[in-house]
Each structure stands twice: as structure tokens, then as C-alpha cells.
Amino acid sequence: MSISKVYRSVANAEQAEQSTPLLPAREIPGSYGIPFISPIKDRLDYFYFKGQDEFFRSKIKLYSSTVFRTNMPPGPFMARDPRVIAVLDAKSFPILFDTSKVEKKNVFTGTYMPTTRLTGGYRVCSYLDPSEPTHTKVKQFLFNLLASRKDVFLPAFHTTYAATLFSSLESQIASNGHADFNSLNNEISFDFLGEAYFGARPSKVGSSGLPTKAAIWLVLQLAPIAGNVLTKYLPWFLEDLLLHTFALPSIIAKPGYRKIYDYFKSAGAPALDMAEKLGLSREEACHNLLFATCFNTYGGLRVLFPGLVKRLAQAEGDLHARLAAEVREAVAQLGENGRLTLAALEKMELTNSVVYEVLRIDPPVQFQYAHAKKDFVLESHDAAFQVHKGEMLFGYQPFATRDPRIFGATAEKFVPDRFVGSEGAKLLKYVWWSNGPETESPTVNDKQCAGKNFVILVARLFIAELFLSYDSFTVDVSQSLIGSQITFTSLTKARA
Numbered sequence: 406m407s408i409s410k411v412y413r414s415v416a417n418a419e420q421a422e423q424s425t426p427l428l429p430a431r432e433i434p435g436s437y438g439i440p441f442i443s444p445i446k447d448r449l450d451y452f453y454f455k456g457q458d459e460f461f462r463s464k465i466k467l468y469s470s471t472v473f474r475t476n477m478p479p480g481p482f483m484a485r486d487p488r489v490i491a492v493l494d495a496k497s498f499p500i501l502f503d504t505s506k507v508e509k510k511n512v513f514t515g516t517y518m519p520t521t522r523l524t525g526g527y528r529v530c531s532y533l534d535p536s537e538p539t540h541t542k543v544k545q546f547l548f549n550l551l552a553s554r555k556d557v558f559l560p561a562f563h564t565t566y567a568a569t570l571f572s573s574l575e576s577q578i579a580s581n582g583h584a585d586f587n588s589l590n591n592e593i594s595f596d597f598l599g600e601a602y603f604g605a606r607p608s609k610v611g612s613s614g615l616p617t618k619a620a621i622w623l624v625l626q627l628a629p630i631a632g633n634v635l636t637k638y639l640p641w642f643l644e645d646l647l648l649h650t651f652a653l654p655s656i657i658a659k660p661g662y663r664k665i666y667d668y669f670k671s672a673g674a675p676a677l678d679m680a681e682k683l684g685l686s687r688e689e690a691c692h693n694l695l696f697a698t699c700f701n702t703y704g705g706l707r708v709l710f711p712g713l714v715k716r717l718a719q720a721e722g723d724l725h726a727r728l729a730a731e732v733r734e735a736v737a738q739l740g741e742n743g744r745l746t747l748a749a750l751e752k753m754e755l756t757n758s759v760v761y762e763v764l765r766i767d768p769p770v771q772f773q774y775a776h777a778k779k780d781f782v783l784e785s786h787d788a789a790f791q792v793h794k795g796e797m798l799f800g801y802q803p804f805a806t807r808d809p810r811i812f813g814a815t816a817e818k819f820v821p822d823r824f825v826g827s828e829g830a831k832l833l834k835y836v837w838w839s840n841g842p843e844t845e846s847p848t849v850n851d852k853q854c855a856g857k858n859f860v861i862l863v864a865r866l867f868i869a870e871l872f873l874s875y876d877s878f879t880v881d882v883s884q885s886l887i888g889s890q891i892t893f894t895s896l897t898k899a900r901a
């Protein structure tokens with residue numbers, strides 16, 4: 406390791422301010438090993454022999470560095486080039502947001518890209534770099550759609566999501582002693598999105614079965630980076646062969662995709678009118694609308710809501726009672742007829758802190774990728790590394806947002822009050838679930854999540870509706886393909 410001090414030219418004043426006094430220059434440690442063999446070994450370590458956290462942890466230890474070279478799954482034969490530079494601390498990770506230094510073209514799912522046959526032949530927004538003109542048009546279209554529907558979100562969440570979910574949970578618990586939250590959430594959240602975005606619940610307009618069709622379509626895109634999905638039924642090496650070696654045939658999803666597309670074409674007609682005004686073809690806009698709803702939003706909510714329930718259920722102390730008191734007091738002061746309003750939600754400091762803390766500790770999308778647009782120097786807390794144009798950067802977000810040098814001794818712990826008050830607010834710039842700091846808003850010039858505000862809103866609504874109706878609850882938690890599997894075992898109704 407070179408320990409010579411280097412002079413680093415800094416591009417702007419902000420970066421200069423953040424730079425610690427000259428860090429030692431260091432070669433990026435790690436190697437990609439023997440082509441073909443080592444990427445497969447890394448893949449097997451990652452999925453089966455070590456597991457993802459230990460895979461990264463062991464390399465951090467081996468190289469004494471949070472920045473190192475490694476291969477990332479899926480590797481052969483699915484990905485042309487599995488080589489990445491991993492950035493696993495809160496200092497180096499934000500390089501992935503800096504569109505002046507990195508390009509994010511075709512990297513949404515990482516080192517491989519699913520066939521565009523799954524998206525009507527189009528590269529949809531998530532795969533476009535902000536430098537591509539279509540990116541601006543599609544992202545603006547989504548901003549406009551969300552803005553045009555904003556007044557509908559609260560009532561739609563209450564009626565279509567919360568009321569339906571709670572009555573189903575209660576009746577399942579009454580008859581079976583338990584209720585499968587994930588299956589209910591998967592069905593009901595899809596209907597809620599139809600109501601929220603288009604005013605047309607799929608189950609009410611003759612388009613039932615869409616959540617399952619969307620799930621199959623999602624699996625085809627995510628299988629290459631999912632592990633231990635089939636190992637209950639198959640030996641690991643067969644799963645590896647089936648999921649990680651060759652792409653599953655897109656034809657499997659085709660009939661279902663057509664049905665989902667038809668729903669969007671008809672229910673989303675007014676939205677598609679808006680897209681045409683921005684210069685998009687109706688067809689390209691419709692495939693994008695489908696992707697933003699079924700992959701970005703629906704895929705996200707399938708992970709986020711079970712994650713929220715898990716953390717609420719496992720929290721120590723009297724968190725349920727504190728949340729119930731806060732939510733009910735805010736509604737009494739600022740609600741309308743006992744119902745939630747935006748003003749009431751804003752007042753719920755603890756509720757809002759819990760949402761940020763869940764998104765910090767369990768970011769629903771764990772991986773971010775980008776290619777270096779030019780040569781630059783990348784800094785971790787401890788060293789400065791030379792990155793070359795064309796190299797691929799990869800961030801494993803749970804490590805970056807649990808960095809003890811930012812979040813202290815409790816970085817690995819769920820702390821519900823972490824973001825309460827002015828001191829708590831200072832930490833929000835280190836919450837990155839949306840592919841950008843929580844203190845910033847997405848624009849057409851960056852790759853931050855277009856639905857950032859919507860996500861924060863529905864997560865707040867989820868907690869607030871839950872504690873308006875119930876004093877407490879208990880659940881069993883296990884691991885699912887993506888995120889947590891939740892079984893409700895009891896719900897204690899709110900005392901009058």
C-alpha cells in the first residue's frame with residue numbers, strides 16, 4: 406500500500422470542505438481473480454457459503470478497507486462483466502449520486518440487464534441516464550402524474566388500503582388464530598396503487614389476478630440476484646444453475662404482461678394524455694407507467710411495509726403506546742372528523758422518525774451501481790483511491806447507512822427516536838434509500854427516486870392508520886425472498 410500523501414484537486418468548494426486533511430493514497434485493494442472461475446466462486450460465496458453480509462464483511466476485514474475490488478453476482482453467463490469497485494462506507498457511497506462523475510445507464514439491476522422484451526422493447530426510465538433526453542421526459546411525466554393525484558392519496562390509502570387490510574387481518578386472526586400479512590399486502594397494495602394513480606382499482610374493473618402476474622414478471626427480472634428461493638425444494642447447485650446462469654425465458658411473463666398492459670392502457674388513459682403532451686409516444690409512456698407502478702412502486706411496497714411491521718413489532722419498550730398517543734393527539738388537533746390530514750401527519754415527529762429509521766436500517770433497495778464517466782479520486786474515511794473511466798462502482802447500502810462513524814455505537818440498532826428534533830434532523834442527509842440524501846428532492850437531472858415523497862407519505866400513513874385503529878399487535882417474523890415474511894398473531898383494538 407502506498408502511503409505517500411497525494412495532492413488532490415477538488416472539483417468544487419463543497420467537496421473541498423468535506424475533504425479531510427490529505428488522506429493517504431492507496432491502490433484499490435482486492436482482485437477479480439481468474440476470469441470465469443473467480444466470479445462463480447464469488448457468486449457461490451455470496452449466495453450460499455457466506456451470505457451477502459458476511460461476503461462483504463469478510464472482504465472488508467481481509468483488505469482492511471471499505472473500498473475494494475470484487476466480482477458481483479450473477480457473473481457468468483448472465484453478466485458480461487462482473488467486476489466492480491465496492492463502496493461500503495458513508496464517505497465513499499455518495500459517489501453513486503454524483504452524476505457529474507458517474508453514469509447510470511443500464512445499471513438499475515447491476516452487472517446484468519434483463520431483456521427489454523420484458524418492457525415492451527423499451528429501455529424504461531430506471532435504465533436511462535439523465536443525459537438521455539427520454540429520461541427527462543419520462544421522469545417529468547411521473548412527477549406530473551403524482552402531482553395531479555396528490556389529493557387522492559390520503560382518502561385512497563384509508564379506504565382502499567388500511568380499511569381493507571385491517572378487516573382482512575381481523576377476520577383471518579378470528580378464524581385461524583393468525584393472518585398472512587404479506588399475501589394481503591401484495592393484493593391490497595396493488596389495488597391501492599390503481600386507485601391512487603388512476604382512480605381505478607384493478608379488482609373492480611375486471612382486471613383481477615394482476616398482482617400475481619406482476620409478481621411473476623418481477624421474479625424474471627430479479628431472479629439473477631436472488632438466492633435461496635428454491636433451496637427448500639432443490640439443492641443449492643440446481644438453484645444456482647436455474648436462476649443465476651442463464652436468463653429465464655421472458656415468454657413466461659408475456660401473457661400476464663399483456664393483461665397488465667391492457668389495464669394500464671385503459672385505466673391510465675388520462676395519464677397517457679399528459680405524457681403525449683411531453684413528447685412521449687403513448688406506447689412508450691404506457692410501458693414506463695407500468696414499470697414505475699409495478700416494479701418501482703409495487704415492488705418497493707412489497708418490501709417496505711413488511712419491513713415497517715417487523716421493526717415496529719420488534720422494538721423495545723413502549724413504542725406502540727407512544728406512537729398511538731402521538732397519532733391520536735395529532736388527529737384530535739389537526740385531523741378532520743377523526744381522520745388523518747397532511748397537517749396531522751407533519752406533527753407526528755416520532756412516527757416520521759420511525760419511517761426514516763426503518764429506511765436507514767433496512768433500505769428496501771440494497772444495491773446501487775454506476776460507471777465512472779472519467780478518472781477521479783474516491784475517498785473513504787481512511788484513504789484516497791484512483792478510479793478510472795469506465796470502471797463500475799457498486800454500493801451495498803445497508804453497510805453505508807449503518808456506518809458507525811456517522812451513526813455512532815447504535816448504528817446497527819433500530820432507534821425509533823433517532824431523527825427527532827433538530828439534532829436528529831442533521832442526520833437526515835445520511836438517509837439514502839431513494840438513491841439520494843433524504844434532505845434533497847429528485848429532479849430530472851439526477852437518478853433519485855421519482856416517487857420519494859409518495860413513499861414517505863404512505864409509510865407515515867401506514868403507521869398512523871395502524872395506531873389510530875390499534876393499541877398494539879404481535880407478529881411472527883421470518884425471512885422471505887425479498888425482505889421479511891410477517892404473520893400477525895394478534896391485534897389489540899384501540900380503547901375508545
Ligand code: HEM
Nearest residue numbers: 530531701702705706709769770773840851852854855856
Ligand atoms: C418503497 C418504494 C420505493 C423504493 C424503495 C424506491 C427506491 C428507488 C431507488 C433506490 C431508486 C434508484 C435506483 C438506481 O438507479 O440505482 C429508484 C428510482 C426510481 N424510482 Fe423509486 N422507489 C420506490 C417507489 C417509487 C414510486 C412510488 C415511484 C413512482 C413514480 C418510483 C419511481 C422511480 C423511478 C422512475 C426511478 C428512476 C429514477 C430516474 O431514472 O431518475 N419509485 N427508486
